[in-house]
Amino acid sequence: MSAGAPTTTKDPSEYRLPTNVKPTHYDVTVRTDLDKLKFDGFVTVHLNVKEDTTSLTFNSSELALGDLIVSSPSLQKPEVHPASKLTIDKTQERATIALASTLPAGSKAQLKVSFEGELTGSMMGYYRAAWEHEGKTKHYSLTQFEPTAARRAFPCWDEPLLKATFAVTLVSRENTVALSNMPAVSETQYNQNAEDKDGVVSWLTEKLAVAPETNTAPWKITKFDTTPPMSTYIVAFANGPFVYIEDSYTSPISGAKRPLRVYNHAATPDVIHQAQFALDVKRDVLPHYENVFGVEYPLPKLDTLVATDFDAGAMENWGLITGRTTAFLLDPNKQSLGAKKQIASTQSHEVAHMWFGNITTMEWWDNLYLNEGFASLMGEVIILDKIFPEWKVHAAFISGDLNEALDLDAKLSSHPIEVECPDANMINQIFDSLSYAKAASVLRMLSQYVGEENFLKGVSLYLKEHRFGNTVTKDLWEGIQQATGADIPKMMDNWVKKMGFPVVTVTETEDGITVRQDRFLETGAAPSEHNETIWTIPLNLLTVSADGKAVIDHKIVLDTREKFIPLDTSKPFKVNAGTIGVYRVLYTNERLVKIAEEAVKENSVFSLEDRIGLVLDAPALSQAGYVKTSSTLALVHVLRAETNRHRTELVIASMASSLEKLISTWWEHPEIKSKLDALRRQIFVPIVNRLGFDYHDGESVEDRQLRTDAINISANAGEQSVIKELTSRFDHFLKTGDSSRIPGDLEMVTYRMAVKYGGEAEYEKIVSIANKPPTPSSGNAAMIAMGQVQSDELVEKTWDYIMNKARDQNLIYMFIGLRSNPKYAKYGIKKFRENYDYFAERLAGNFGVTYIVQRTQSILSTKKDYEEMKAFFDTKDTSKYSMALQQTYDTILSRAAWIERSTDDIKEWLDANVKE
Structure with a gap:
């Protein structure tokens, strides 16, 4: 262990x-x-x-x-x-x-x-x-x-x-x-x-x-x-030779007008217009931050510099934000919704740091989450929702940040949000999902518990009290406590200072439910030495009133090991309403089916966020052995009946994510993977047939995203009609140079299918796009697509590109491409290990090796793979990424145990329910 x-x-x-x-x-x-x-x-x-x-x-x-x-x-x-x-x-x-x-x-x-x-x-x-x-x-x-x-x-x-x-x-x-x-x-x-x-x-x-x-x-x-x-x-x-576009915003506090610019290098002056959307977002979010915090942005200007070589995504330097091309550039004539969301989220996150991190700064790196957790919650959810309400960012947060945080925090090799940082190697390693996504998740939970208005009032008090100063956790708790009167340290300290999170087990009797908390581990029930923490858990209990309306009690907490709650179990109920809490919920199979059946009703008491939480909890509980893995498949089967069109996309995307978790675990088991692909085709091809391949002005965000997801998943699942349509569109581009038949939203999947099902001509065209991309997202899509090759000759070309042509910052995309190709995933791992010393020297000091180790090796899923990997890395200096390496080991061992325990169960369910 x-x-x-x-x-x-x-x-x-x-x-x-x-x-x-x-x-x-x-x-x-x-x-x-x-x-x-x-x-x-x-x-x-x-x-x-x-x-x-x-x-x-x-x-x-x-x-x-x-x-x-x-x-x-x-x-x-x-x-x-x-x-x-x-x-x-x-x-x-x-x-x-x-x-x-x-x-x-x-x-x-x-x-x-x-x-x-x-x-x-x-x-x-x-x-x-x-x-x-x-x-x-x-x-x-x-x-x-x-x-x-x-x-x-x-x-x-x-x-x-x-x-x-x-x-x-x-x-x-x-x-x-x-x-x-x-x-x-x-x-x-x-x-x-x-x-x-x-x-x-x-x-x-x-x-x-x-x-x-x-x-x-x-x-x-x-x-x-x-x-x-x-x-x-x-x-x-x-x-450097920079060009810029500019705008301004007027402070709602003082009335001062501040210039805003985005700079790019002047070699391609025709590209600077692609920064317009990032500039618009910066202009739009700044007044919201001032209003919410009651603190004016204190500098006379706020620039953004777009960089061709950049290690992280973006950086919140005060007055001069910097970041990758993908973080800020978007072609207005060929924009994908995914790229648009990414840019808005990044720009808003970095602007949030102008307050969290820049005006008020953590005393030491052990409190990094005070910067990053807040910038993630404020920048990517609370403020972004005010600009783009149609994006449903609160619901998307669950399937993104919350689920990502819970996946990492379910490992024994996790770390507390607040973690000691005695050297630069440790400091570099805590820029992870726990400092960002888990911190944002526990702050979101606190915000809902005390009420968002009171929460933001407390945050404002904290910022004003420590303006231009440095802080620790208790300073934030004091601000929120002053605004709410609640005992914030009692509620929050274990969430921040202790590793892990709980699973809440719900047991029913005639007159109520008993809820029990234990630490959740992806390897199964936590042994006693790892199950000592008692969290203060807001249960957010949803029940149904006499007139059939949902009633949510936000104040009831579980702050002991067990608690009995009287309620009428003959009516629908649900713990963690809205999926606000940072925990998984374990119901009996019977109750889970009842909740799922209620969830698909036209006017269900369960929200979009409830559905997403159910779908994401299922595979995690299955992997840990709390329930049969077939119950995840059964839940997906029930939720296919989703009828409310405006709730469909994010639930369907979460279902796809749950199925993808199974496929990426059983990827070396063809008899199971083929059946899971058939199930994916049954769910997603009808959506493709309904929505088609073309995007229309004025269509809803839900339809646009749903079309993109359905086409992606259907193609990945081997649906020939979808693959044929995508490759014919690429063929038109190959013959004419006209890419207008490949919408920005479908660039990635089209390029991947073109390489996977094409030959040398298609591959060389993709390489030319990688060399000189018309947009940053096109370049990333091309580099990932280069990993989809199906011949030894072309995979050697891709490897040569990695070694001799790819920019350092782009190596991760190349490795992701190989990882997602079952034929050559292990080739990528083997070649990385053979050339490890070269990459360690090439990427010395930045995050590159950490990213590659995590992304490439974590696809492995057998004990033999684990032993070979450990034998290799035991001979290397891994001090710069020791935590990420340990987390990867945990992932492989957990996947191996899951396969051993659940293969027969999955196979039995698939044989009974899915016809290829």
Whole structure:
């Protein structure tokens, strides 16, 4: 059995910077040389001395430092320390200067140091991004500092608690654009005779005397306004030939009008219009955030920079959001609803961070969820629902975030939302579904329990109380408690501080129900040592009134192991109404059938969210052995009778997800997979026949999404009529170059079927799209499709592309493509392991290897696979992704146990109920 997240007994002084000094302000000057792919500069850090001090310790990594000058009114003259005298701790990425004199407590000091660094392609620190122009590779530069990479761009006190103000000066070529968190206050061409108040001109003159120029474009000096107090990880700057589109919004609080821009590199100026939707969303959500929080956005502008090379999805740098092309670009003439939702969700999430994370910041990374859980809940649900109510984001949250969180948290190798982070490796690993999706889910549960209005009022109090400050969990609880009067720590602490979540078992008697809580594990009933936590569970009990209406009691909680609740069990009832709670519910088979039969009635008391919860709980309970897996199939069978058209799409999508979970587990069992595919065809082909392949202006979001899902699933299930239609549309594109018959919503499935059922011509066409995609989503679809090949010759070509042509940020799409191809899934795993050292070096420092290990290896489903995988990774340094690796091991062992236990049961049900 695997253990949970590693715990530490380390004293914080072992991994946190000394508290003897605190930075208050940085003057940072950075020069960017895009020809030599280097940067240099100098920083002056203003310090408050908190204790008598004979040394200064700060963060620095991958930088060549010049002399360090320490000055203070308490020193008779500045001390100059050669960089060679620094004590360097490479593991903790720190440097320490031993001072010749004591800096007394209460005094002020300044540290000035010059630095040089390489603009690498690492996608962290200050790095280069590339694009092709007229056969040549061109570059621009940008930053990615979260969580611990500001120290790679300039020496600093690189911890969230150590907030300071920043005055950034960028030196760059005059034919480029310089960007930072704040607006530029001046921009002048370099002139060695110009007035030099801050030493930038004399520093640059000295640099140019040492290194003669080859580029004819003159240097310019761009000075940016000073920021409010902020953490180093959200400092940002960028330099390159950027173009932009712009808009503005008016603050509902002050009436101030603020400019909003989206920037992209200028090599393809015709692409910048694809950022219009992201700009519109940013403009529309900002006033909602101000109104909801009662706190005005405090910066004079909010830019977004679209990056061709970016490791994560997007980043909330204050005043300068950055992110992938897929996060912000959408072709208005060929937009898919999925891409639109993704962009709106990402942009709104990053804007939420302007408050959660930027104005108010966690004290240390163990409280990362205060940033990410809130940005997920506010940005992707509460605020987005105000802009796009037709998207039903509250219901979609259940099948997305909540289900994803429960799947990960059902493993023994999970970790608490609030988890110790004693080193950079651990910090990097907690950017996962628990810090994002589970945190958002428990906050959503709390919001429903106290009422959304009271919840948001408490959040507003919290933000105002800690404006420009740092916080821990109890600060948030105090704000919400003040607004509601409820005992928030009693309700919430175990949800945040303990690993896992409960399964609530419902047992019926004549006069009521007994509810019992135990920790839920995907491997089955939790042994006693893992079943100690008692959560305070809002039961959200739905019953039916005398006139047949649903009545929901939001206040009843289960805060003991068991509880009896009197009610009339002859009428419909349901625990976890609206699927608000972060738990699974286990009913008897008889009750589950009754709930399902009630759920499909025309005017059912059970909501869309109730149906989704039922469908998603079923396979999880089956996998853990609480119920037969055939009961999941039986539930899907009953819910096929869904009649309310406006509820259909999300329920059908959840049913598809449940079936997909079975197929991805039994993928190496052809006799079961073929029957499951036949069941999928029975459910989804009639929907394709009803809705057709063409999208129409004015049709409902539900119909549009339902058509997309039904075509995707039918094609994946081998429905020949659907495959024939998709491949004929691609054939038209292949012969004529006209892609108008392939709607944006169907690009992914069309490309995949074209490669799977086509030959070399189709494959080469897809490669050409991957090389030069008309839109970011087209490029991703093409890269995934390249994994659908059916011949050894073409799979070798795909592997060659992975090794020699794919961008680092896109490797994950290539591996996803291979993983989803039963013929070559294990080929992808084998090749990754054979070339592991190459990938570990290529992706050193970013999240790439973690993503690939999780996505490729987790398809495995036998104990033999597990043993081979473990034997391989036991020989590698896995410290940067140890948690993700352990979670993958758990997934494989759980799937293997499920197959062993349930294969006969599934086969028996399928043989009796599905005809191929």
